[in-house]
């Protein structure tokens with residue numbers, strides 16, 4: 001079963017929508033320069049409203065170990081998603097949480113050396129994270145790596161089935177594609193989750 005992450009919750013309405021439609025993961029963005037960026041205090045408040053069965057992913061980019069550990073503790077994060085230029089020795093330092101490393105895929109060269117990352121999953125994204133721009137999924141057709149692949153970048157309720165068919169990822173991750181005018185849209189969240197889970201019903 002392909003897992004689903006809805007990323008970039010910012011408030012009560014978003015939280016109510018995910019509690020209703022129950023993706024496997026939600027993402028809380030701490031990365032600087034994101035319009036979805038949360039303080040640790042605000043993220044912890046959102047987590048307090050979140051269904052206990054949904055796993056919490058903190059999205060960071062080139063932030064300190066101290067800041068990330070504070071967010072892990074305050075928000076009871078299950079996963080740390082490292083979306084900057086973190087080196088592999090930084091990725092291997094976390095205890096008690098999964099680590100997902102984001103890799104920007106612009107061409108075939110970016111697929112080299114993926115197996116060397118000491119992480120639980122590789123999150124393959126386009127060149128502009130959080131922007132709704134897709135990568136070329138055909139680059140990932142036939143990809144064979146030892147870690148889980150999480151496909152991100154430009155997914156939406158209308159293209160996610162094709163993306164899954166081409167890439168066969170462990171999980172799919174969406175933010176912009178379930179928003180309208182920059183805010184999470186409960187109907188699009190439902191449509192995205194139904195599209196993914198509907199594929200499984202037809203298998």
Ligand SMILES: O=C(O)c1ccccc1N[C@@H]1O[C@H](COP(=O)(O)O)[C@@H](O)[C@H]1O
Nearest residue numbers: 031034129130131132152153154175176
């Ligand atoms: O969502 C953001 O603003 C963001 C900022 C900095 C790094 C990562 C960010 N989000 C990640 O981008 C993809 C979703 O992209 P899309 O909007 O669906 O195209 C996902 O991995 C988010 O965690």
